[in-house]
């Protein structure tokens with residue numbers, strides 16, 4: 261019995277998570293597994309009502325579960341950054357979900373690439389450091405600025421101050437990584453490569469420009485590559501973005517710093533078939549992990565039964581894999597493939613079904629694949 | 630008569646620039662234009678011999694020209710960052726080439742996208758600020774660090790200091806933008822949109838995470854959009870990376886901060902047909918601009934006559950457009966199209982010609998298109 265915290269969130273998050281839950285129920289009927297689901301009300305509605313983002317109470321609740329199954333957050337009435345930082349990024353750091361895993365495998369014929377190659381990439385994105393630390397500010401009138409960074413991981417207090425002898429206005433953002441943070445992430449990457457029988461890890465950076473930040477990243481990846489006896493390939497982020505479109509079949513495990521991972525995994529999503537099929541796991545190797553579709557709350561189509569539930573259903577697959585039941589994960593993936601083959605799909609993938617009908621079809625296939 | 634400083638640089642830079650020069654010569658024979666070319670020896674060979682990157686002498690020389698025609702730099706014997714920062718980025722800042730322009734138009738059938746749509750995007754990338762200021766460092770043993778940033782544009786001296794109460798090691802990089810820097814860049818973007826008759830500017834950022842840095846960016850773009858009476862669309866960089874693969878036809882003028890521009894313009898290069906056809910202009914609106922193919926020095930194929938000269942030839946086109954002779958730029962583009970239609974191409978584009986033969990063909994077409 262797995263205890264799952266369900267956070268449908270905003271907009272189409274509600275609709276697609278309902279279909280993911282349908283598939284979990286179908287698994288309970290077919291296999292020796294059971295889930296107990298607790299629904300939590302976290303998202304923009306509550307924020308607009310009460311001003312609360314991720315509260316201490318939420319955190320205590322979430323901590324009691326084996327995993328978090330998350331829909332989406334986002335609302336046009338809320339300024340950019342508030343929900344993202346206050347809920348999503350806050351969850352990643354609070355639970356120390358320091359690896360973001362996003363598989364990208366070709367779902368033919370839905371890939372937009374001319375040559376329908378087979379590829380199967382596991383993107384691993386460092387999920388707590390780099391440019392996601394919220395270490396930015398603005399200053400003007402020759403005043404300068406000072407800010408404190410406190411980060412759980414290394415229990416360090418870092419104070420930054422800037423002095424400027426000018427009246428001009430400046431804005432800045434600091435990207436920072438710790439040796440410990442990169443080491444534990446690199447360990448996870450090489451272990452994953454070993455587990456999956458991949459013969460190399462591709463590590464992405466921009467060490468020719470951000471020489472300090474990504475110089476340390478390179479150093480540590482080199483050390484770990486030797487330790488694990490697994491080959492290492494360095495790629496600059498710009499070249500990697502191209503290569504993913506040109507020759508995705510060249511890659512297996514791809515390790516990315518946080519910001520570049522954000523961008524590259526969206527390319528990974530696109531080349532496999534788009535946001536409709538892209539799922540994400542925020543992994544805390546020794547704590548509570550969170551699983552979500554990559555797409556957002558899509559307020560423009562919310563409530564219309566148009567949303568594609570496959571990404572949320574594949575997020576449930578990632579969750580079950582991660583809970584140790586890869587056998588059941590395979591079932592879900594097969595059921596999704598069958599829905600594609602039978603065109604039991606929403607309009608964005610060329611089908612004629614509603615969100616619910618698509619979920620019904622996939623849930624039904626669980627027992628027959 | 631235009632005075633051009635030619636810097637072939639390293640590896641295939643030498644080979645492809647020779648073909649670009651061939652095309653310039655062909656233009657002189659066909660049209661009322663003439664070029665005087667001065668060759669400068671800047672690049673890894675000189676660096677390895679003398680330790681010199683971009684010297685005061687080079688700068689004085691370059692400044693006497695109407696434009697710089699640049700090949701590529703890069704050599705496996707030199708550590709990442711040294712040539713890039715010491716030559717390329719140094720040239721951008723020294724000559725205040727604060728706009729990088731990279732057109733991306735579909736060259737059918739060379740685009741890797743399944744649907745052969747027509748698109749015609751002008752990427753404009755801020756080329757001197759953001760994460761390209763070299764403002765990074767590492768610290769450990771509770772020692773902290775202090776660094777000085779000096780930037781020509783705003784004549785400001787900014788001092789950053791960090792204190793840390795921990796023995797762990799950290800590396801960081803600061804991305805910074807000035808109000809003046811964004812304003813002049815946004816002006817260029819909206820003016821370009823007006824000139825080209827485009828009805829909107831798409832401005833890329835990650836304002837939901839780097840709220841300070843890209844919050845200012847958004848503010849200024851909004852003001853300028855109102856000033857110019859041209860619509861503005863904000864896109865997050867991750868969504869933009871996807872959209873370029875899914876629906877490039879949606880975009881016209883795309884304005885990017887430096888680092889995101891680096892990544893997105895490489896996607897732009899790929900979707901139009903790859904590095905073989907991607908050209909870049911580093912524009913100093915009131916100074917000396919520099920034009921180059923986007924590809925690097927490609928040491929693995931250097932000296933074999935395999936390099937595709939089209940990107941360098943299209944860089945010459947950008948240069949001529951920028952010198953005010955769009956009529957001649959059109960000639961070059963037509964000659965390139967004719968080479969494609971006749972399959973007068975190198976192997977990377979499915980042809981059988983050498984670098985020189987491809988250049989010969991395009992130079993010949995200049996007089997007949």
Ligand SMILES: CC(C)[C@H](C(=O)O)[C@@H](O)C(=O)O
Nearest residue numbers: 344345348349522837838867
């Ligand atoms: C919503 C946003 C903060 C988030 C990110 O940048 O990490 C999203 O793009 C993602 O990739 O999960």
Ligand SMILES: CC(C)[C@H](C(=O)O)[C@@H](O)C(=O)O
Nearest residue numbers: 468469498713714717718891
């Ligand atoms: C070589 C490198 C420093 C450069 C950059 O990052 O700007 C290159 O990628 C480019 O886009 O011109």
